[in-house]
Amino acid sequence: MRKLCKFVPSVFSHQTITLTLKEEIQLSTVTLTINGQEVTVPAGTTVLDAALGAGIFIPTFCHDPNFPGYGGCRICVVEIKGARNMPASCVTAAANGMVVETESPAVVETRKTILELMLANHPVDCLTCEKSGECKLQDFCFRYDVKGPKFVGEKKDQPLDTSNPYITRDTNKCILCGRCVRSCNDVEDRSVINFAYRGFKTKVAPAMDSGLAESACVSCSRCVAVCPVGALTYTSTAGKGRVWEVEKEQVTCGWCESGCLFDLVKKDGKVIGVVAKASGEGRPLCLKGRLGMELRYNDQPLKPMLKKDDEYVEVSWTEALGLDDIMEKLK
Amino acid sequence: MSNLKEMRSGIEEQYKAKLNRPRIVVGLGTCGIAAGGNKVMKAIKDEVANRKLDVDVDFTSCIGMCFAEPAVEIALPGTPSVVYGGIYPDKVAQLIEGHVIGKKPVTELAAIQITGDATPFDGIPVMEKSGYYAKQVRSVTSRLGRTNPESIGDYIATGGYAAIDKAISMDRLDIINEIKKSGLRGRGGGGFPTGNKWQFVHDAVGDKKYIVCNADEGDPGAFMDRSVLEGDPHAVLEGMMVAGYSIGADEGVIYCRAEYPLAIKRLNLAIEEAEKMGLMGDNILGSGFNFTVRIKAGAGAFVCGEETALLNSIEGQRGMPRVRPPFPAHKGLWQKPTCLNNVETFANIPFIIRNGGEWYASMGTEKSKGSKVFCLTGKINNTGLCEVPMGITMGEILNDIAGGILGGKKFKAVQSGGPSGGCLPTEQLGLPIDYDSLISAGAMMGSGGLVFMDETTCMVDVAKFFLNFTQLESCGKCTPCREGTKRLLETLIRITEGAGTAEDIPNLERLAKVIKSSALCALGQTAPNPVLTTLRYFRDEYEAHINDKKCPAGVCPELLTFVILKDKCVGCGLCLKACPVSAIAGEKKEVHKIDGAKCIKCGACVPTCKLNAIIKA
Amino acid sequence: MAVCKCTGEQVESPQDVQLNELLDHYRGYAGGLIPVLQGAQEIYGYLPAEVLETISQELKLPFSEVFGVVTFYAQFHLKPRGRNIIRVCLGTACHVLGGSKIFQALKDELGVENGGTTEDLRFTLESVACIGACGLAPCIMINDDTHGRLVTSALKNILEQYK
Incomplete structure (x- = not known):
């Protein structure tokens, strides 16, 4: 049986550590040393969360507090005294007496190499990338002084997927952290994308490696909301402003009682788009919600499109929002 | 039938009777079959039928001498049995005429003789003293090439299923202690102490536990597990049963690579026969212990030899490794405590239970026993x-x-x-x-x-070969292995093509170290080893490729020049004809010359020269 | 599904019947996806998209996950494979001696492109970098047999040997 929909944040995510401590006082705790600082956390807490809770930064790509335990990108590796290798802090449980170094020369060397490897298989087109300014890859390269790809060789060369009118998918920019896959697969009747192929050829793809439009994608944008790089971006805001030119204002969707969170993207005080931020309790985010927010807040929203007979066609707002029957009655 | 001892005496009688008859046995492991063993078998059967000989024709698995395949053994009662090597169908008549009818071994075709109590034949090496076997021990391989692997009778008559019979009367922890005493360590590569692993699974809390046998042997140049599965499948099953009994599991899965169809066939047959005799299934030997085994065929992914990837594959997923901890001993197959060992490890278990842990520990070194x-x-x-x-x-x-x-x-x-x-x-x-x-x-x-x-092997080329393999087999989950092995390979290719630069060696070392320390699973962490060891022991070869643009072993085509030695060439013209690109010129009976610009370094000319006048430099 | 030649209706082909039997056996069986895919490939010779979709529906697994598993393992093929695999060497020696002419002639003869399979599933045509038989250039391999020093006129006779 497949897992049911669950949207409970990890009890070990750093925002909830203090809460956990208070609530679950009976839980045993462990004390470890991170960068010389003694840290006490509930047993079972990851080294990553222990560090973040103590105000020590560790970079992550694939770690998602809602779907922990992946451990694939390896950017969060740390040195632990006595360990044979460098474990990923996001999947390593803190233990009593553990001595952790999060920015030792060896750790920094490893992170730099991992970033160089990512860049070597990436277009490195930050000048025109929509994500520039809020891209984790860019941020960490800045932090670790990685100027560009150090390795030359084969690069992914996959076509840009613009088949879906809402989501632009550029798998050449994908670092295969899998957050989109885990997010999409958390909703049983979606699970539209998954890892396909293997090794260097691995990519995130819908069934039969089709475009998003051909797949069963419902454009809920859960995937876009978690993508740490420019692989998944909103088509509606493309080219309308750089990250540093816009402000974001959080709004709560009112279509249903769940109240998913959206961000209004504003430039010069004007809303230029609405993007998904986080799903509400027990809800998976939906296109209708986001379109509704667009219509409400955006003075110049793009025309809504819906998939009919396997093709996206422009529809009226009432149809897009499922209000046709109501409008009929109000006439 | 629940009493194995009663069953055994009858089976042993039959087995003795079989050994007391003249027999011709053909080695039919995958290697024997590939060498034409089935054709040899048919030729022997035809010959025996045509001459109306009173001889049994049987088959066995691989005795280990791949160099001697197809191998045929002839055993006449009261005399040593002789294993013949390189027996193709055309040699069958000679063999039967000489040894079976003439009662004299065909010495020139004989590889070894297995004497037992009989007086050895002259002029044939006795197995235990022969070059190939003198320094060997035959424990886990003792039945290979000696018994019929498709006969449960052969297995039982040679001590088979005595271990499970003994184990079910033992305390579970005593069994585990016996394994600990033996010092057996995982034979799949990691070398984790088997007894300790069993203890973890025994102690793990769970309503259901599993035994999983890793038979996904995928290393190029490795076929130990295939040989054991094809030659002694019951031993693997019995080892799994003992493990199951001691840790409290009633279900076992063998994950066998699909490229081993014969092993899968013989395992299925072994399971069927064992179930028929009440040695597997419910209430084994009346003990109340239940155990079943099923086979899961792999689908072509080397990484599934990694234990957590293997578990994912059994569960029907992509074979991508899981993060550890939790270890399979606590959360393995279907998140249940799982004891995962490889074929050879399980095959060793019956011998350890029957002969005792101390016997096993008497072989080997302080930390690696057996x-x-x-x-x-x-x-x-x-x-x-x-x-x-x-x-x-x-x-x-x-x-x-x-x-x-x-x-x-x-x-x-x-x-x-x-x-x-x-x-x-x-x-x-x-x-x-x-x-x-x-x-x-x-x-x-x-x-x-x-x-x-x-000496004719280029070590950079070897590193390239192995990296090409791991790179293709990387699962793609973690960055260092997915992206890093590709870049290691690309660098090695550049070096072997003469485009290496001075930074390549430090870059290789740096990248290899990062992959080793930061990759997710053992496959990734060990993937750079071929690069690191060749750099450690054969650095001069890398330097020659990079600095001098030479391949000292004469392997890498881009770095070779072919030269015709003036004093040896007689101008016969054979090389000229062999050259696919007409790069060789010269008048008849005059010294020929290779045009370096045209030469594509295919080497086709070299073997044509009877005077060895063409050299690679 | 096959289309009935008389009525034009969609009918269950014998292969579909076999697939259903296979699915019946594995429905509700934990971890059944890979054995089902192996069985389906036995039945169809490869894994067509419609078959994968059926498997995903019947085993109640996301189609994307099924596709992910299929593309992970080397054993599975999304396109039909021929009974005989022709590998045309396009290494340097073969190239110089007209390997590409041989390749073109084979493409014309079989009516397929690189990587393609003939409709009767008799041949799959592939190119390879070098098969290490430069002395025999230009050469091709069919299954495990090497055919060297080829001229285009010889191809027909060689292909005849493989049914």
């Missing part, structure tokens, strides 16, 4: 399967068992542990083989593949 099966391949005289006590030196394996390097050439290196292992040079031939010494030398035991290389 015996280990190795596959010997590469440029040696005797390729094949051997079982040796731990602690034997690499040099003994090379010179005594493998019969030295082929064609009298010079030994250069041996790759131990497949793509996860490393190359060891001449200086390390004195190294006693055990888990820890191999790791300290930069290689690893791995599952037991030993690929020997001679």
